[in-house]
Amino acid sequence: MFFLGLMHTAVVGFFLDVLTWIVNLPPEKMDQFGIVFMMVLQMFMTFFVFALIIIGMGLLYYTLSGIQDAGDLWEKIGKIGEQRKIRGLERE
Amino acid sequence: MRETQFIEQNKEKWGEFENILEDEYKDPDKLNDLFIQITDDLSYSRTFYPNRSVRVYLNGLAQSIFHDVHKSPTSPWRAFQHFWLEELPQLYFEARRDMLVAFLVFALALGIGVLSCAMDPDFPEIILGQSYLDMTESNIKNGDPMAVYKQKGMFNMALGITLNNLMVALLTFLTGVFIGMGSVIVLIFNGIMVGVFQYFFVEKGLFLESFLTIWIHGTIEISCIIVAGAAGLTMGRGLAFPDTYARDRAFQLSARRGMKMMIGIAPLIILAGFIEGFLTRYTDTPQIIRALFILISLGFVLSYFMWYPAIKARIGFAAPLYNTDLNPDLNLKINYRSIKRNGEVFTESFLFLRNYFQSIIILVGGVTALYCTAVFLLSPAINEEVFVLPTDLFLYLGDFDDIIFNDQIAALPFIMGLCVMILTTGVNRLMIRDSDKTWPSWSKLGKDLFAALPGTVVLLLLFYAPGGITWLIGSMVFPLALLWIFINQREAGGNPFTGMQRTLLWLCHNGAGYGPCR
Numbered sequence: 001m002f003f004l005g006l007m008h009t010a011v012v013g014f015f016l017d018v019l020t021w022i023v024n025l026p027p028e029k030m031d032q033f034g035i036v037f038m039m040v041l042q043m044f045m046t047f048f049v050f051a052l053i054i055i056g057m058g059l060l061y062y063t064l065s066g067i068q069d070a071g072d073l074w075e076k077i078g079k080i081g082e083q084r085k086i087r088g089l090e091r092e
Numbered sequence: 093m094r095e096t097q098f099i100e101q102n103k104e105k106w107g108e109f110e111n112i113l114e115d116e117y118k119d120p121d122k123l124n125d126l127f128i129q130i131t132d133d134l135s136y137s138r139t140f141y142p143n144r145s146v147r148v149y150l151n152g153l154a155q156s157i158f159h160d161v162h163k164s165p166t167s168p169w170r171a172f173q174h175f176w177l178e179e180l181p182q183l184y185f186e187a188r189r190d191m192l193v194a195f196l197v198f199a200l201a202l203g204i205g206v207l208s209c210a211m212d213p214d215f216p217e218i219i220l221g222q223s224y225l226d227m228t229e230s231n232i233k234n235g236d237p238m239a240v241y242k243q244k245g246m247f248n249m250a251l252g253i254t255l256n257n258l259m260v261a262l263l264t265f266l267t268g269v270f271i272g273m274g275s276v277i278v279l280i281f282n283g284i285m286v287g288v289f290q291y292f293f294v295e296k297g298l299f300l301e302s303f304l305t306i307w308i309h310g311t312i313e314i315s316c317i318i319v320a321g322a323a324g325l326t327m328g329r330g331l332a333f334p335d336t337y338a339r340d341r342a343f344q345l346s347a348r349r350g351m352k353m354m355i356g357i358a359p360l361i362i363l364a365g366f367i368e369g370f371l372t373r374y375t376d377t378p379q380i381i382r383a384l385f386i387l388i389s390l391g392f393v394l395s396y397f398m399w400y401p402a403i404k405a406r407i408g409f410a411a412p413l414y415n416t417d418l419n420p421d422l423n424l425k426i427n428y429r430s431i432k433r434n435g436e437v438f439t440e441s442f443l444f445l446r447n448y449f450q451s452i453i454i455l456v457g458g459v460t461a462l463y464c465t466a467v468f469l470l471s472p473a474i475n476e477e478v479f480v481l482p483t484d485l486f487l488y489l490g491d492f493d494d495i496i497f498n499d500q501i502a503a504l505p506f507i508m509g510l511c512v513m514i515l516t517t518g519v520n521r522l523m524i525r526d527s528d529k530t531w532p533s534w535s536k537l538g539k540d541l542f543a544a545l546p547g548t549v550v551l552l553l554l555f556y557a558p559g560g561i562t563w564l565i566g567s568m569v570f571p572l573a574l575l576w577i578f579i580n581q582r583e584a585g586g587n588p589f590t591g592m593q594r595t596l597l598w599l600c601h602n603g604a605g606y607g608p609c610r
Binding site (some may be wrong): 037039040042043044046047048050051052053054055056057058059060061062063064065067068 | 194452455527581
């Protein structure tokens with residue numbers, strides 16, 4: 001929401017204004033550029049947020065997989081007793 | 093060792109410890125060393141001089157250090173009090189230059205607004221819009237120039253204004269990320285708007301009436317916008333002038349400071365919204381009462397943001413603000429085997445994004461380029477009719493389906509489908525690579541893309557049915573479809589039925605909340 005909210009801001013408008021100062025294009029061409037620019041920005045933001053959601057769901061897969069298969073638990077069971085050896089407690 | 097010799101040997105050290113204990117600010121590391129040494133000495137004295145006063149003395153000393161080290165945790169009320177009466181005033185004091193700059197920029201913009209309005213009679217139309225001017229002029233003719241504040245119900249108006257002001261303040265702050273320039277621009281824009289708005293009434297000979305109405309809530313509201321601008325400048329300064337820190341570290345610190353400053357103004361923005369919704373409408377209140385209210389508001393704002401921090405700085409703050417809460421530089425890795433809470437999944441999504449930022453940006457940029465190129469090649473003309481461009485966030489979200497199903501471009505669902513398939517496959521392959529520590533083979537790419545097809549079709553169909561039902565079903569099915577795609581690519585070997593079976597099995601085991609509820 002914030003990413004998309006940032007699009008309709010004075011900053012984006014200001015950027016387009018600055019472009020009009022630098023590039024001398026007819027007004028209709030400039031309008032078209034504005035539409036293309038906003039369109040690209042809009043789609044970039046949309047796909048970026050979508051990518052974040054995909055990442056979140058990917059991570060959720062591993063959590064669900066962990067609950068189902070208890071891989072982490074099996075790994076911890078395998079390590080029982082190892083930590084004491086590492087700390088040298090066995091020698092004491 | 094004789095007792096006198098023991099005392100003679102250590103008395104200088106104990107004296108020094110006594111002095112440290114009396115200090116207002118104690119160094120925790122020193123205190124820790126002190127505690128260890130004193131308990132050592134106490135153990136020695138308990139062994140060799142159990143019935144002597146030196147043991148009692150050392151026991152007393154150890155006890156007082158123990159109390160200092162193991163202080164009971166601060167109560168929530170004390171933490172609350174500390175934040176509002178110590179930490180925030182200190183932050184505002186340290187950001188006093190940013191506050192001054194924000195105020196000057198706003199005041200200058202207000203002046204520009206007034207001057208522009210005075211020199212160009214058409215200027216208010218550009219800034220406020222013709223419909224607003226027409227409405228206000230009609231209100232003036234009807235003898236109630238401030239009728240705009242009486243149009244809606246009290247609560248609805250207060251709520252709407254509060255949300256809008258929170259959004260404006262947040263925008264003023266967030267745009268500070270562009271080394272503070274964004275905040276300055278938003279401040280200028282708002283300053284010009286206020287100047288024009290105020291001068292518009294001055295021109296109509298309604299200065300006093302408008303002033304006493306607008307500034308009832310405006311005093312707190314505008315002060316908050318200025319403080320939000322200062323918070324944005326503080327954040328941007330960290331990025332522009334990192335000092336001895338690495339740039340990202342300096343930015344982390346300055347953003348945190350700015351965020352705290354924003355927390356400080358949030359209740360005031362809500363208060364200003366409620367004053368505007370509930371009190372501003374009573375324009376027949378005697379002028380002296382309204383003027384008094386404005387003065388009290390101004391007094392409060394000046395006291396809390398300027399006078400109190402300055403006084404506290406002169407007296408001395410309870411504890412200086414150290415930048416000690418900075419996490420060490422770590423190569424953070426995601427543990428794919430651990431079971432995560434929903435909050436952890438959210439945090440680690442950003443961690444994954446950070447670790448693979450470049451690849452994800454290239455991927456997102458690629459599908460954006462693909463989509464936009466296809467759209468502009470296929471659309472009959474480049475105009476605003478083709479898509480709803482985001483002039484308003486909520487309007488945009490409501491018309492989101494236009495970027496998938498559009499009357500002017502029949503092939504749009506296919507283009508979007510292809511983009512979704514590429515994006516999901518790309519991101520999922522990155523994650524599989526990160527978890528399995530090996531790249532999925534390129535020969536599997538076609539199979540992976542195909543595995544994303546059924547889920548993609550479901551995702552697109554969600555947007556086919558317009559209206560509220562889309563959002564309702566979408567919020568439940570959308571994550572499920574993405575999970576289905578991931579399972580298809582990760583373990584079902586592209587067989588959508590096996591993938592669906594596994595997805596539903598997990599759903600049944602873990603409930604509709606998907607994640608573990610701990």
